[in-house]
Amino acid sequence: MQESLEQRLARAQAELEATEAAVARIESDLTAxxxxxxxxxxxxxxxxxxxxxxxxxxxxxxxxxxxxxxxxxxxxxxxxxxxxxxxxxxxxxxxxxxxxxxxxxxxxxxxxxxxxxxxxxxxxxxxxxxxxxxxxxxxxxxx
Structure with missing residues (x-):
């Protein structure tokens, strides 16, 4: 069964948010x-x-x-x-x-x-x- 467009967009949005959170953590760690x-x-x-x-x-x-x-x-x-x-x-x-x-x-x-x-x-x-x-x-x- 193929994923619907809405499911793919939701998955992509969740991946993007997880990546943004990881980048923010890394940047915070590297700041000091x-x-x-x-x-x-x-x-x-x-x-x-x-x-x-x-x-x-x-x-x-x-x-x-x-x-x-x-x-x-x-x-x-x-x-x-x-x-x-x-x-x-x-x-x-x-x-x-x-x-x-x-x-x-x-x-x-x-x-x-x-x-x-x-x-x-x-x-x-x-x-x-x-x-x-x-x-x-x-x-x-x-x-």
Missing amino acids: ATQTVTSRDRSVEATVGPQGNLTGLNFLDNKYRTMSASALSAVVIETVEKARERMARKVVTAFEPLAGDISGPSGLGQLDLAQMLGVSPDEPRNARRRSAKPLHDELHEDL
Whole structure:
């Protein structure tokens, strides 16, 4: 027996309301989320909010006093970038259950949040950085 149009609309409306409620819960949870990362040399600690905005930057143990300006800049940029990548992965992971297959009548197909945000939940940390020239060299060359 085929579903009537009213039954399909009611089911679609219920699914939409459930999805909207799930999105609201996730957004509420992420509103207060932060991600803190400490640099490899333990000289800098960066904290970002759910949208990747820098919310805190700490210089640890006065190590920055012995660093050159270009080295300190490179460590800050690398640490903030790492915190943003981790936060983006956290956001992707939170929304993944809702992304899935959205083919439906619109025919949109798979929604890949990781690709949209430019991160891969499976990508090892610093995978992109290893293939690129070290950041401190780039800063040094620009000076």
